[in-house]
Amino acid sequence: MSKQLNSDTTPTGNVRLSRRKFVAAATAVVAAPTIVPSSVVGANAPSNRINVALIGCGNQSRVDLPSMLRQPDAQVVAVCDVNKGSDGYARPEHFLGREPAQKKVNDHYAEKTRSGQFKGCDAYADFRDVLARDDVDAVMIVLPDHWHALATVKACEAGKDVYCQKPMSLTIHDGQQMIKAVRKHGRILQTGSQYRSNAVVRRMCELVRNGRIGEVKRAISIINGSGAGPGPGWKEQPVPEGFDYDMWLGPAPEAPYHIYRCLYRFRFLQEYSGGQVTNTGAHATDIVQWALGKDHTGPVEFEHQPGIVWPPDGHLFTTAMKSHFRARYADGVEFVCRTQEPGFGARIEGTEGWVQFSVNNMKEVEASSDAIKNSVIGADEIHLPVSTNHYRNFLDSIKSRKDPIEPVEAGHRTASICHLGNIAMRLERKLQWDPEQEVFVNDADANQMLRRPYRGPWQI
Known part of the structure; x- marks a missing residue:
């Protein structure tokens, strides 16, 4: 320091x-x-x-x-x-x-x-x-x-x-x-x-980890939808004074400037982001990963599902307006990501009930029964790391030189599920994934989508 x-x-x-x-x-x-x-x-x-x-x-x-x-x-x-x-x-x-x-x-x-x-x-x-x-x-x-x-x-x-x-x-x-x-x-x-620095989320995840809903069968990542952006015939706009557009593009391909390409709405163009799957979906999916204890792994299978809606041809935005894909972990737990308004959240279903977190109800865990909702986690049971402020946790980690509550590996695994789901929706077929080697099994086309070339002179 x-x-x-x-x-x-x-x-x-x-x-x-x-x-x-x-x-x-x-x-x-x-x-x-x-x-x-x-x-x-x-x-x-x-x-x-x-x-x-x-x-x-x-x-x-x-x-x-x-x-x-x-x-x-x-x-x-x-x-x-x-x-x-x-x-x-x-x-x-x-x-x-x-x-x-x-x-x-x-x-x-x-x-x-x-x-x-x-x-x-x-x-x-x-x-x-x-x-x-x-x-x-x-x-x-x-x-x-x-x-x-x-x-x-x-x-x-x-x-x-x-x-x-x-x-x-x-x-x-x-x-x-x-x-x-x-x-x-x-x-x-x-x-x-x-x-991960939210007490309600931590409570929900501890209920799952300690078997309060029985054997986990399904996890659901609920995300928002989005629009199509400017329609056919949209025109290039002059770059505003004081805005370095070439630097904004950086490693991404050259493209005509439009205010809806940049600033907040970049997330709806696949050159720069993954739509709501990687926006609100990154939050919802991260809650699922934490609840299931999967920070160092991911599903082994991905498949697109009915109900996906893409922007019509000619519109500026290119990410899904409504998303729907399913995945399966090696232990058989099913994971579903789907658009469902309003708000976003995560739901975990088991043989003895379910628990759910929603941004529309930030005060408490929703559960299938009061017995689950009010269950006491004993001193000798699983207790997840406690953080009440994500920024405070980051600074404390800098001082202690110990990993924060969401270290790089956990962030990578959560983002990976979002990316793989987007790939499955685009290819419209079932994909087998090896989470250890981080490659698709016997699918060269899908593997080509795991990275993108950088525009020069940018490179890692």
Whole structure:
């Protein structure tokens, strides 16, 4: 962790420095730092504080950034986004980007100073400039999915710990590379599947683990649906001023700019994400994996099911509007992922009953009987790791150097189920999967879909 904190440095968000020039400039800044008073970031000594940078200042940053700012032993010292600042995200009133994020950070810390002023957060357009800073201990990767692997690997190589938003990866191969980088460089990675830090979810999973519903027979991941996006005849739009579109595309193929391709709705184009299967489905499926104790494995069979709806030809979006696939674990447990409005959640069914978690009822576990719902978990039974705050858990793991509640392997296995389900829906046939070797059995076409080529010069 960094021993000193910078309180007043010059933002470089509008200038893309060469790597050599940037390192020289950063070295000069760090050489003569100003200690931030304890009134700004808590009573922790500077040597015990964790300097955090936010990489990706879009929709999810509205949750992740304030949550990190509330941690007394962390200081957000930098933010980064290819967008200087604009609306057009999930809701019209959301004005987001690197400059709005920078202002939010500085305003937050300014409230705690006697002068009411603070300028200690820098803003960048290129994440590599953030990684070049020696005083950054950890990064929060809140980028579109197609950037997760590359940014994570580069962060690990730079010696940074990583909080990576869900879904952890875009492809099976990307997830494998992320695991290798985290373990090779001895880094901490927390997957942003925050429902593992939810007491109701933990309670539901413990009921399953301790046999309260009997032998598990079926698990259901309930996800949202989505729309088709701009229809046939949609036209390329001019790239907004202050938005580095080529950098936004990064390793993805070249494509004409449209605001619905970027910002919040990137998740509905398969070049960048997997639709609701990897959006709300990543949360629901992760709950299933935790309940079943499958963090290091996955199903052995995947098959598309009736009711899948794709956007009509000519529309911008390319991921399923309504999804439905089934899978089977080696122990015979059936897994189903299906679109069902409203909201999302997970349901586990056994020989003696069922339990369910839904975002529409965050207060308690739903169950087939009061006996199951109110059952007491004994001291000598299975108790899952306790986390009441996903960001706090990440910081504690950085200090202890022990895995967080959702380490890289668990995030990979959850994302893998989402990716494999999408592949099964696209190929429209039953697929046999080897979760140990992570390949499809005797299916060359399906195996080609486990990775995607990167657009140069990007590579892992």
